[in-house]
Amino acid sequence: MTTEPTSNQAIRVANLRKRYGDVEALRGIDLSVEWGELYGFLGPNGAGKSTAIQILTTLILPTEGSAQVGGADVVRHPEMVRFRIGVALQDTGVDPLLTGRELLTIQGRLFGLRKQESRNRATELLNQFNLQEAADRRVKTYSGGMRRRLDLALALVHRPSILFLDEPTTGLDPVNRIALWDLLRQVNEETGTTIFMTTQYLEEADALCQRIAIMDRGKIVAEDTPTGLKRRLQRDVIELDPEHPEEAAHIAETLRTAGFDAVADKDLIRVFSANGAHSIGGVLQHLESKSVGIAGLRVTQPSLDDVFLQLTTASVNEG
Amino acid sequence: MTVVMNAIGPTYRRSFWRDLFVLTGRSIKVTWRLPFAVIPNLAISLFFLLVYQGGLSGISALPAFGGAHYLNFIVPVAVVSGAVGGAGGSGQALIRDLESRYFTKLRLTPASPTAFVLAPMIAGMLQLIVQTILILVVAAAMGLSVPTGFVGLLVVVLLAAGWGLAFAGYAVAIALRSGNSQTAQAATFVFFPLLFLSDTFVPLSLIGAAWLKVAARINPTTYVFGAMREVLMYGWKSRPILEGILAIVILSAITLGWAVFTARRTLRRK
Numbered sequence: 001m002t003t004e005p006t007s008n009q010a011i012r013v014a015n016l017r018k019r020y021g022d023v024e025a026l027r028g029i030d031l032s033v034e035w036g037e038l039y040g041f042l043g044p045n046g047a048g049k050s051t052a053i054q055i056l057t058t059l060i061l062p063t064e065g066s067a068q069v070g071g072a073d074v075v076r077h078p079e080m081v082r083f084r085i086g087v088a089l090q091d092t093g094v095d096p097l098l099t100g101r102e103l104l105t106i107q108g109r110l111f112g113l114r115k116q117e118s119r120n121r122a123t124e125l126l127n128q129f130n131l132q133e134a135a136d137r138r139v140k141t142y143s144g145g146m147r148r149r150l151d152l153a154l155a156l157v158h159r160p161s162i163l164f165l166d167e168p169t170t171g172l173d174p175v176n177r178i179a180l181w182d183l184l185r186q187v188n189e190e191t192g193t194t195i196f197m198t199t200q201y202l203e204e205a206d207a208l209c210q211r212i213a214i215m216d217r218g219k220i221v222a223e224d225t226p227t228g229l230k231r232r233l234q235r236d237v238i239e240l241d242p243e244h245p246e247e248a249a250h251i252a253e254t255l256r257t258a259g260f261d262a263v264a265d266k267d268l269i270r271v272f273s274a275n276g277a278h279s280i281g282g283v284l285q286h287l288e289s290k291s292v293g294i295a296g297l298r299v300t301q302p303s304l305d306d307v308f309l310q311l312t313t314a315s316v317n318e319g
Numbered sequence: 320m321t322v323v324m325n326a327i328g329p330t331y332r333r334s335f336w337r338d339l340f341v342l343t344g345r346s347i348k349v350t351w352r353l354p355f356a357v358i359p360n361l362a363i364s365l366f367f368l369l370v371y372q373g374g375l376s377g378i379s380a381l382p383a384f385g386g387a388h389y390l391n392f393i394v395p396v397a398v399v400s401g402a403v404g405g406a407g408g409s410g411q412a413l414i415r416d417l418e419s420r421y422f423t424k425l426r427l428t429p430a431s432p433t434a435f436v437l438a439p440m441i442a443g444m445l446q447l448i449v450q451t452i453l454i455l456v457v458a459a460a461m462g463l464s465v466p467t468g469f470v471g472l473l474v475v476v477l478l479a480a481g482w483g484l485a486f487a488g489y490a491v492a493i494a495l496r497s498g499n500s501q502t503a504q505a506a507t508f509v510f511f512p513l514l515f516l517s518d519t520f521v522p523l524s525l526i527g528a529a530w531l532k533v534a535a536r537i538n539p540t541t542y543v544f545g546a547m548r549e550v551l552m553y554g555w556k557s558r559p560i561l562e563g564i565l566a567i568v569i570l571s572a573i574t575l576g577w578a579v580f581t582a583r584r585t586l587r588r589k
Binding site for chain 1: 333334337338341342345348349352416420421426427428430588
């Protein structure tokens with residue numbers, strides 16, 4: 001029989017590093033997640049989010065540093081960690097030849113539930129996740145939204161205290177995405193389950209998470225509440241729609257050379273300024289002198305996207 | 320073995336046998352739902368039985384057959400062919416799990432990793448045993464009469480299972496090593512030299528080409544055929560039976576050792 005002391009934090013990570021040959025995927029990250037918290041992990045592709053989540057869920061080993069999940073060390077006690085966590089990763093799948101009910105029952109049994117207990121739990125989750133009608137159909141017939149709900153149900157079979165979700169709504173239509181948000185809130189509020197999730201959607205992190213870490217090139221570049229991150233910017237944003245959207249990157253570059261804090265975001269250009277109303281004249285004057293046509297403009301408050309763009313762009317410029 | 324891990328939260332009872340039982344049940348269910356992964360292999364074995372018996376049965380009049388029916392001589396070919404195909408299914412099952420990434424989901428449970436690999440092998444063995452029994456039932460319907468009776472037939476089933484186990488080890492190792500169905504499929508071509516570079520259709524003494532005689536002598540399948548033919552054609556002479564068992568034990572040790580080594584390497588966290 002093995003016992004571990006109760007941990008004050010659900011997740012505690014110190015100086016976590018991962019190297020693949022000469023490539024450093026994680027460059028020393030530190031974070032802690034409180035019990036019951038809904039924590040978002042954001043970053044562009046290749047930022048190291050997947051590497052971090054794979055270490056925390058015991059799939060791979062760190063090169064350096066330490067990580068405790070649910071009070072258990074991910075290197076020394078991977079089985080204890082696995083028992084305490086529920087995981088729905090993009091890198092995992094299900095056997096398409098089994099039914100939703102069968103998969104849930106098998107998952108329950110592998111987590112130590114007795115046969116009847118596992119069957120009851122499967123029925124309970126199928127009802128909770130609105131999968132009753134599809135329960136006895138093979139998973140290969142499920143829609144994308146149903147699969148995501150099943151994946152979430154599978155992660156919760158053994159009532160884990162911590163849930164790891166890797167981009168849980170990527171590829172879902174808005175209706176299914178919002179339905180899944182409701183389910184996640186429900187799980188978090190009703191059972192107190194700690195949720196650690198990665199996402200590409202900043203509005204998702206804004207809507208769901210109590211705290212957010214922004215990762216870029218293997219490091220956490222900011223960590224705060226969504227409001228705190230937005231407040232951190234304390235600036236206005238001038239959004240410009242260029243007449244020729246394909247020139248957005250070039251126009252942003254032109255503005256930066258003139259001393260403006262500008263970034264291109266897809267077809268838009270965002271110019272950050274302490275006072276948007278004051279700066280707008282200078283921006284337009286500069287663009288006119290360069291014969292750049294603008295189709296529209298707005299002065300707005302910063303969104304989480306702006307924070308994200310500012311932080312990741314700053315990190316690239318520093319590098 | 321049951322270990323209780325009293326961690327934060329509910330109690331987790333770790334049990335290798337429960338994991339193996341649950342995962343084997345699941346593998347059997349999936350095999351049952353993929354009839355076209357089973358039927359062709361069985362059909363080929365029965366085809367061998369019918370065609371070779373129909374086309375070559377006359378040669379059993381030669382003295383080298385010792386007066387036995389050709390059906391008794393050719394049944395082991397159908398049985399071994401079915402066994403190898405059935406065992407190859409274990410590798411295919413693992414490939415399906417690797418490709419669907421269900422294998423990664425299983426790795427995220429606290430269940431025993433050994434059970435993930437053993438379960439499809441056990442399901443493959445059970446499939447093989449059922450197939451062998453079906454082949455023997457068809458052979459009986461064609462007039463197979465065995466001097467060693469029911470026990471002799473049971474020995475044939477056990478030898479088939481043993482031979483299948485050796486091949487399952489090979490199939491699983493290839494599946495884990497390659498992780499893709501094309502490579503695993505290509506690797507099953509070893510089946511042809513194993514089955515046909517042997518005394519497959521006629522006794523060794525009747526093989527004309529010297530090279531084929533040499534190949535047959537070093538091919539372990541020859542000894543498995545020898546053991547099966549002994550009980551199906553003549554009786555309980557121990558030497559051919561022991562040689563067959565020895566061939567199975569040696570080959571199983573090699574392939575299962577390779578499978579265990581590959582599984583450990585694949586499942587080791589990096």
